[in-house]
Amino acid sequence: MSVDVNRHDPPSRGAATYQAGGWTSWLTTTDHKRIGVLYIVTSLGFFLVAIALALLMRTQLAVANNDFLSPQTYNQVFTMHGTTMIFLVVMPLLSGFANYLIPLQIGARDMAYPRMNALSYWVYVAAALTLYSSFIFSTAVDTGWFSYAPLTLPAYSPHEGIDFWILFIILAGMSSILGALNVAATIIKLRAPGMGLWRTPLFTITNFINSFLILAAMPSLTVAVSLLYLDRQFGTSFYAADLGGDPLVWQHLFWFFGHPEVYILILPAFGMISEVTPVFSRKPIFGRTALIIATGLIGFYGFTVWAHHMFAVGLPFWFNALMAGTSFTIAVPTGIKIFNWLATMWRGSLVFTTSLHFVLGFISLFVVGGLTGVTLATVPFDWQVTDTYYVVAHFHNVLLPGSLFGIMAGIFYWYPKVTGRLLNERLGKTQFWLFYFGFIATFFPLYIVGLLGMPRRVYTWDSGQSWDIYNLISSIGGFVIGLGVLVFAYNIVVSLRKGARAGNDPWDAWTLEWATTSPPPHENFQMLPAIYSARPLWDLKHPENPDAVAPEGVLSAAQIDNRIAQLEAEPERPYLSSIPILVAMGLLTVVAGMLLTTEIVVIAAVFVLGALVAWTFQPAPAPAISPPVGVDPPEFDREVRLRERFDSGTLGVLLFVFSEVIFFTSLIYAYVDLRMSQMTWPPEGLPDLEIGLTAVATLFLISSGVAAHYALISLEHQHKQRFRWVLALAIVLGATFLSIQGYEYLTADFGISDGVYGGTFFTLTGFHGAHVTAGLLAFLLIWARTFKKGGRFPTEHAARGVTYYWHFVDVVWLVIFTLVYLW
Numbered sequence: 165m166s167v168d169v170n171r172h173d174p175p176s177r178g179a180a181t182y183q184a185g186g187w188t189s190w191l192t193t194t195d196h197k198r199i200g201v202l203y204i205v206t207s208l209g210f211f212l213v214a215i216a217l218a219l220l221m222r223t224q225l226a227v228a229n230n231d232f233l234s235p236q237t238y239n240q241v242f243t244m245h246g247t248t249m250i251f252l253v254v255m256p257l258l259s260g261f262a263n264y265l266i267p268l269q270i271g272a273r274d275m276a277y278p279r280m281n282a283l284s285y286w287v288y289v290a291a292a293l294t295l296y297s298s299f300i301f302s303t304a305v306d307t308g309w310f311s312y313a314p315l316t317l318p319a320y321s322p323h324e325g326i327d328f329w330i331l332f333i334i335l336a337g338m339s340s341i342l343g344a345l346n347v348a349a350t351i352i353k354l355r356a357p358g359m360g361l362w363r364t365p366l367f368t369i370t371n372f373i374n375s376f377l378i379l380a381a382m383p384s385l386t387v388a389v390s391l392l393y394l395d396r397q398f399g400t401s402f403y404a405a406d407l408g409g410d411p412l413v414w415q416h417l418f419w420f421f422g423h424p425e426v427y428i429l430i431l432p433a434f435g436m437i438s439e440v441t442p443v444f445s446r447k448p449i450f451g452r453t454a455l456i457i458a459t460g461l462i463g464f465y466g467f468t469v470w471a472h473h474m475f476a477v478g479l480p481f482w483f484n485a486l487m488a489g490t491s492f493t494i495a496v497p498t499g500i501k502i503f504n505w506l507a508t509m510w511r512g513s514l515v516f517t518t519s520l521h522f523v524l525g526f527i528s529l530f531v532v533g534g535l536t537g538v539t540l541a542t543v544p545f546d547w548q549v550t551d552t553y554y555v556v557a558h559f560h561n562v563l564l565p566g567s568l569f570g571i572m573a574g575i576f577y578w579y580p581k582v583t584g585r586l587l588n589e590r591l592g593k594t595q596f597w598l599f600y601f602g603f604i605a606t607f608f609p610l611y612i613v614g615l616l617g618m619p620r621r622v623y624t625w626d627s628g629q630s631w632d633i634y635n636l637i638s639s640i641g642g643f644v645i646g647l648g649v650l651v652f653a654y655n656i657v658v659s660l661r662k663g664a665r666a667g668n669d670p671w672d673a674w675t676l677e678w679a680t681t682s683p684p685p686h687e688n689f690q691m692l693p694a695i696y697s698a699r700p701l702w703d704l705k706h707p708e709n710p711d712a713v714a715p716e717g718v719l720s721a722a723q724i725d726n727r728i729a730q731l732e733a734e735p736e737r738p739y740l741s742s743i744p745i746l747v748a749m750g751l752l753t754v755v756a757g758m759l760l761t762t763e764i765v766v767i768a769a770v771f772v773l774g775a776l777v778a779w780t781f782q783p784a785p786a787p788a789i790s791p792p793v794g795v796d797p798p799e800f801d802r803e804v805r806l807r808e809r810f811d812s813g814t815l816g817v818l819l820f821v822f823s824e825v826i827f828f829t830s831l832i833y834a835y836v837d838l839r840m841s842q843m844t845w846p847p848e849g850l851p852d853l854e855i856g857l858t859a860v861a862t863l864f865l866i867s868s869g870v871a872a873h874y875a876l877i878s879l880e881h882q883h884k885q886r887f888r889w890v891l892a893l894a895i896v897l898g899a900t901f902l903s904i905q906g907y908e909y910l911t912a913d914f915g916i917s918d919g920v921y922g923g924t925f926f927t928l929t930g931f932h933g934a935h936v937t938a939g940l941l942a943f944l945l946i947w948a949r950t951f952k953k954g955g956r957f958p959t960e961h962a963a964r965g966v967t968y969y970w971h972f973v974d975v976v977w978l979v980i981f982t983l984v985y986l987w
């Protein structure tokens with residue numbers, strides 16, 4: 165017996181609601197599907213740009229002594245190519261898929277924070293505008309995607325391209341941190357009843373792990389570029405060796421982000437491979453648990469290997485050895501995953517779709533990239549080939565098969581869900597072979613020229629070094645990939661109208677996104693099958709042979725029909741909000757002001773603050789899930805209790821605090837490293853810090869934390885008056901702390917540009933002060949709410965989130981106080 169999922173179709177009114185609202189509703193939408201589409205379309209646009217930039221490079225490098233691009237232009241082109249591919253193509257493309265698919269895969273209506281979701285997208289757009297406007301208004305950044313100091317300091321890069329790039333990175337980081345927070349909270353809070361973490365689809369699980377990678381990696385980059393900005397604009401000397409700074413601090417901060425970043429680009433694509441492979445092998449995934457654990461391990465180890473990018477720097481022997489060792493170790497979980505995919509296909513009845521082609525292409529090529537990675541982790545070998553084309557070949561060999569092929573497998577697989585139409589398979593396979601052979605032709609010769617000594621990031625080369633033929637082949641290969649990209653673009657556009665109709669479930673798949681229409685209606689589901697295993701749709705379609713039997717035993721078809729929960733449909737009108745796009749455009753204006761004049765910064769910042777205040781007054785969207793009726797598996801109780809521990813606001817704050825910990829750790833690392841490398845502290849001629857007044861300020865801040873906590877308890881016990889007064893006390897105490905700090909700033913005998921001493925002091929305390937200010941503003945807003953007549957009293961949720969944040973700020977201060985004042 166087999167049950168046809170299409171039988172359970174809701175009447176297809178979804179498509180109509182989905183289209184409603186005119187084009188402006190795309191600007192104000194908070195629907196995860198639309199935001200997903202926006203992300204995907206925008207990043208595919210940048211994909212075309214980045215490929216075009218790559219082909220410009222390959223044209224220049226095709227023959228010796230070419231003058232197609234000037235050295236200046238070449239530098240800008242490779243930097244923009246790398247930066248675009250990483251931050252404007254692959255990361256947002258993956259965010260787009262995460263947005264579109266995760267709520268569908270877990271049976272939810274939307275992401276945990278729909279408005280913040282829109283904000284992430286629009287901040288990404290603001291970031292992209294910032295980067296690309298440097299082409300128009302200034303020289304584009306030309307220092308490479310890892311922009312090593314001291315090359316980026318004003319002495320060597322006086323033009324503003326670097327400043328555009330810095331501000332771009334800050335916005336892009338903000339966007340990905342907000343996005344990651346949303347993904348993590350969505351997966352923690354909104355899984356449908358019955359979907360324990362181990363039953364969650366692999367694409368979703370991989371994104372769950374990935375979101376923690378993003379939260380942990382991005383802040384380190386934000387700190388790195390913020391310090392660079394201060395060096396360039398405020399005369400600090402974090403990276404200027406001649407003034408006591410240290411360019412190595414940049415490298416540590418950058419690569420602590422940079423290596424995990426590679427996994428951020430690849431793991432979600434692995435997740436796509438893990439979805440596609442079993443479906444087209446017609447077998448469940450092999451070793452699901454091992455796959456999940458391996459993903460977690462790769463993510464974790466990713467943070468322990470950063471200095472393998474710094475073997476040529478001359479770090480201590482033991483440190484290099486440690487980093488080499490951990491790098492080798494990563495091959496193990498990666499090998500496990502490859503084995504799992506192969507074992508899934510083994511003896512499966514393979515369906516050779518374009519998607520599966522990309523999976524097979526991925527595995528065969530990625531293994532080569534992985535192995536050359538192992539060669540590079542071997543320190544003496546790395547010394548030989550560092551900064552040659554061997555490295556360029558290696559990381560493209562990881563990124564193209566790893567992320568791009570994985571994503572292509574995903575696009576061919578999910579395009580029908582998003583559009584209701586299938587992509588053309590013949591064009592798809594043509595594209596695949598162009599990519600596959602184009603890839604081999606482009607990058608395998610680059611390994612060889614690399615070993616022959618051709619340096620990377622050099623705009624041209626001389627004949628007579630046996631490099632000619634390899635470069636020519638590589639360039640031809642590049643254009644073969646380019647042709648593949650054109651075929652792909654054509655397929656995407658034409659299939660939108662001409663593609664075969666997909667129906668709900670064209671691949672006979674097993675996860676929940678295939679249980680609804682294509683495209684899904686605004687509210688995603690009107691019915692949800694009961695979830696007893698990782699393949700709820702398989703169980704539904706094959707009650708005679710389910711993965712897991714319901715607690716009541718094998719069900720009859722009629723019982724199954726009962727088990728398909730009827731979800732209460734949400735109101736037809738989608739939730740629209742113009743605030744996210746306004747905030748993002750306000751931030752863009754702040755950035756423009758930072759490049760032009762301070763007045764604009766002030767006006768735009770006030771505007772952003774106003775918009776954020778309006779945000780808190782706007783009624784929030786309805787909660788994103790209604791649990792199915794009548795389905796209440798007992799093992800779900802534990803899950804529910806776990807996820808009810810924190811309301812979603814507090815959960816969001818805690819996740820944010822997680823990334824803030826990395827932010828301050830990075831900052832404090834820079835402080836300690838720089839301070840340890842000075843001969844005397846404080847340097848001669850500069851005064852020691854006065855502890856007395858600051859100790860008093862510290863007491864004020866701690867008392868404020870205690871008061872805030874007491875206020876929260878009062879609120880929990882419904883003592884509203886007491887809450888109002890105690891919160892006011894907490895605010896006053898916090899403000900006193902800030903005032904004392906302000907007084908100290910005004911009376912200090914040194915400034916931010918007084919060497920490492922002044923720079924670290926003002927930066928560390930200044931960033932902390934900014935956090936205190938943000939916390940105070942949030943408290944003020946909550947406090948103001950207590951006077952709102954007739955309105956709702958501030959919820960415990962809001963108060964709890966901000967209070968936890970406040971405690972975090974206190975703890976950070978104690979660390980800073982100890983290091984800066986007591987040490």
Ligand code: HEM
Nearest residue numbers: 218221242243246249308309310556563620621622642645
């Ligand atoms: C048609 C495909 C591609 C071609 C022909 C290509 C070509 C190149 C070349 C020739 C360089 C070296 C520039 C130099 O060191 O002088 C380069 C750098 C780079 N590429 Fe690609 N690339 C392609 C696709 C990709 C993809 C898909 C990604 C990422 C997902 C990527 C990321 C990068 C990065 C990060 C750099 C380093 C830029 C820098 O050194 O600042 N590329 N690419």
Ligand SMILES: [Cu+2]
Nearest residue numbers: 423470472473
């Ligand atoms: Cu690395």
